[in-house]
Structures are given as structure tokens and as C-alpha cells.
Amino acid sequence: MFHTENTVTLLATIAATISAFGALYCLTQDRDKLVFRLLAFFLIASTMAELGTVLNPILISPYAKAIVRSLWIVGAASVTPLFWLYVWTLTAENQQLPKRLIWHFALPLLYAFAAIIIAIMMIDGAIPILDEAAVRNQILSGNYEGLMFPIPFQWAFYFTLTARRLVQYHARLKDVFASTEKKEMQWVSFVMASYGVYWILQTGSVIFEMVTDRPGVPVVVEYAFNIVIVTTITLWGLRQRPGIVPHQAEKSPAPSYEKSALDEEAKVRIAKKLRRAMQADKLYLNANLSLWILARHVRVGDNYVSQVLNEKIGENFFDFVNGYRIRDAQDRLKDSSETILTIAYDVGFNSRSSFYTAFKKVTNMTPTAFRKAQIHSEQISLS
CATH class of the missing domain: 1.20.1070.10 (Rhodopsin 7-helix transmembrane proteins)
Known part of the structure; x- marks a missing residue:
């Protein structure tokens, strides 16, 4: 005791x-x-x-x-x-x-x-x-x-x-x-x-x-x-x-859309700007990309960007950006012999684990399995 x-x-x-x-x-x-x-x-x-x-x-x-x-x-x-x-x-x-x-x-x-x-x-x-x-x-x-x-x-x-x-x-x-x-x-x-x-x-x-x-x-x-x-x-x-x-937040509160001045036409216009920023400008390659960086790039208020993402595009910022990253990664996995880690960093991910998690969420398979499936598909088409 x-x-x-x-x-x-x-x-x-x-x-x-x-x-x-x-x-x-x-x-x-x-x-x-x-x-x-x-x-x-x-x-x-x-x-x-x-x-x-x-x-x-x-x-x-x-x-x-x-x-x-x-x-x-x-x-x-x-x-x-x-x-x-x-x-x-x-x-x-x-x-x-x-x-x-x-x-x-x-x-x-x-x-x-x-x-x-x-x-x-x-x-x-x-x-x-x-x-x-x-x-x-x-x-x-x-x-x-x-x-x-x-x-x-x-x-x-x-x-x-x-x-x-x-x-x-x-x-x-x-x-x-x-x-x-x-x-x-x-x-x-x-x-x-x-x-x-x-x-x-x-x-x-x-x-x-x-x-x-x-x-x-x-x-x-x-x-x-x-x-x-x-x-x-x-x-x-x-x-x-x-x-x-x-x-970073520029002291802006979490978005509230009840009193938003955006009409349907404005939402469509902003959605096009957001997609152009990803497809043409490849903003998703920035590993430190945030809502505020994207908003400044398209010259639209961050609350409006958030509203369009959620209401018009139907995705949050995280899924919207990582969707483009994964599609780019899929193309690179098909067309190059770079390592998976190299591809993950090149398309904007900060770590191997986050890349694997996002890739599996979108494609229902790991990057390794996806690359093997593509190689197997090519071999079948050539035979």
C-alpha cells in the first residue's frame, strides 16, 4: 500500500x-x-x-x-x-x-x-x-x-x-x-x-x-x-x-446562402469560370490551393464560389479540386512510367496516403490496381 x-x-x-x-x-x-x-x-x-x-x-x-x-x-x-x-x-x-x-x-x-x-x-x-x-x-x-x-x-x-x-x-x-x-x-x-x-x-x-x-x-x-x-x-x-x-479566411464567416444575390444565370457563369480555372489554367496542380486562392483567380467572392460549388456543381471544394487531380493522375498512369508517388505530387497531392484515399474514392481501386488494369487492357487489345 x-x-x-x-x-x-x-x-x-x-x-x-x-x-x-x-x-x-x-x-x-x-x-x-x-x-x-x-x-x-x-x-x-x-x-x-x-x-x-x-x-x-x-x-x-x-x-x-x-x-x-x-x-x-x-x-x-x-x-x-x-x-x-x-x-x-x-x-x-x-x-x-x-x-x-x-x-x-x-x-x-x-x-x-x-x-x-x-x-x-x-x-x-x-x-x-x-x-x-x-x-x-x-x-x-x-x-x-x-x-x-x-x-x-x-x-x-x-x-x-x-x-x-x-x-x-x-x-x-x-x-x-x-x-x-x-x-x-x-x-x-x-x-x-x-x-x-x-x-x-x-x-x-x-x-x-x-x-x-x-x-x-x-x-x-x-x-x-x-x-x-x-x-x-x-x-x-x-x-x-x-x-x-x-x-487566409480574410475574416469571412462560414457561407450562408439564404440572402444570396446570385441568380441562376450568375451561377452558371461562375461555374464556367471555376471549371476553366481547373481545365485550362490547371489550378489544381497547386498543392496549397484553397477556396480563397481560387476565388481571387476567378475574381469572385469566396462565399459565391462556395455557393456555386455546393448548389450548381454539387460538390464541396475538396471533392471538386481532387476530382481534377485524379483525372489527371489517371491519364498519367496510362501514358507514363513515372512512379505513383511522383504522379501524386505532380498532380497536387501532398502525400501518398491522401492520393491513395482520394483515388480509391473516385475510381473504387488503388492507383497500382488501376495501372495494372490499364496494362492488362492494352495487352488484350494488342493480342
Whole structure:
């Protein structure tokens, strides 16, 4: 038991140290200040959530222990709203905060208010009517399990909100970029999955202990898992830039066509311009092609381009551009002996994997299978 407690304390100390240093580094950044400040606040909350485990063995005063436990609860209640807010801002086109933000932090603020009341109640004579031995002993006992009851539900709620935000972001990427693999933030999805497992471990363990009166998942496993999550967020978060950079988007919102001035004739005219940009100008060969580059090229507002793509052509920007890339790649696979990777880069793809995925989506076969089929077809025609 003693060794287990020491191991848990060590793991919690490692997690708190990583979070604290990550937060300090974030606060020194001059670029994307809002994003890095929110990541710093998240890491500070993570540090607070570890304080109870880290400091409890070395604190002697029961008053100090009560205060640290209060900070621990506030940190635990702040982690998932702050992570959701960080992801929201990271994936927003103008890095703007969502509306009615204060309601998302109602629970942490409630816990913070309770922590202040607890601190006041521990001062001799501060609130005479409550200054009784029974009340003070209850506070100093650290029996806060009842206060923690809402937190698992809060975590589940913000897991859902964050996952929904990621789905919306990935859909929006395909409206404005022809190559999305470097902007998809797969590490955030990994963190979400890891947090889900962590939540299941903790919640399942508590339920199992309540039902069977036997130990659930070893606490060492939970703390080790937490280190993986905190390390991933810190390392990837420090290098992550917003997926849709403000100057690229020219601060234009996501398209809304309800009040569009485009009539059918204008849509047809813009659609011809877009196809000409691909067929004659071969704009799809630009590996960094975006909706805004295409809009400037055809001299049409980006919202109008998006509207024509969706309503007249029937494709999002991603599928529209990659369709031309794949058709070009098919011709090259038929007529040249260049390697598949060379062809992928030449037609505008940034990676072999994205080329294979797009090619299979359009042709229902891999580039290798397509080339073999063409060779086989030629051999039959010659025989």
C-alpha cells in the first residue's frame, strides 16, 4: 500500500510538472495569443487537479490540506470546459470565443465559491453561527465525494461538445482546402479518445466499488493514463497552429446562402469560370490551393464560389479540386512510367496516403490496381 501511494504521488508529480511547464511556455508566446492563453489555462487547471495528490503527503496542517482539496475540485471541474474552449478557438476561422461563455464555467465557479466559503469557515470566529466542531471536522476530514458527483456528467457533456466541434471543423476544411491532411488535428481526436477511456476507467471503477465493495481499476493505471494525455496535449498543443488561419479566411464567416444575390444565370457563369480555372489554367496542380486562392483567380467572392460549388456543381471544394487531380493522375498512369508517388505530387497531392484515399474514392481501386488494369487492357487489345 505504501509503495502504491508513493507511485501515485510520483505519477501525479510528473503530470503536474509537465502541465505547469507547458502553461508557462504558452504564456510566453506572442503568436496566436488567445489560443495559447486558453491552452495555458487548461494546463493550469490540470496542474490544480493534481495538487491534492502531490501535496497531500507533505502537508501537515489539516487546514492546508482542506484548501488544496478545494483547489483540486476546482481544477477537475475546469479541465473539460477549458479543453473544449481551446479546441473551439483552435478550429474557429477568426479565433473568436463562443457566445454565453460564462454558463460553461458555472460549475467551476460554484466550486470556487464553495472553496472561498470553506476557507472563511476555517477562520476562528469568522462565521460564529457555523463555527462548531462538527462542521469544522467535516470540512477538515476532506470527505468531498458528494461534491464530485456532477463532474463525470460534466466531462461526458464536454466530450460530446468537443467531438461535435471536430466533426464540424473537418467538414469545413473540405469547403476551403483541397489538401486537409496537415490541418486535420488528428492528435485532438486521439486526446478525445484517450479522455474517453480515462473517463470510463474512473467512472467504471467508482461504480464497481460501490456495487461490489471491492477495489476497481488500480489507481496507478489511471494516473499513468493521465500522464499520456497531459503529455500529448502539451507537446502537440505547443506546436499546433489554428487550422484555418485568419488572414487566409480574410475574416469571412462560414457561407450562408439564404440572402444570396446570385441568380441562376450568375451561377452558371461562375461555374464556367471555376471549371476553366481547373481545365485550362490547371489550378489544381497547386498543392496549397484553397477556396480563397481560387476565388481571387476567378475574381469572385469566396462565399459565391462556395455557393456555386455546393448548389450548381454539387460538390464541396475538396471533392471538386481532387476530382481534377485524379483525372489527371489517371491519364498519367496510362501514358507514363513515372512512379505513383511522383504522379501524386505532380498532380497536387501532398502525400501518398491522401492520393491513395482520394483515388480509391473516385475510381473504387488503388492507383497500382488501376495501372495494372490499364496494362492488362492494352495487352488484350494488342493480342
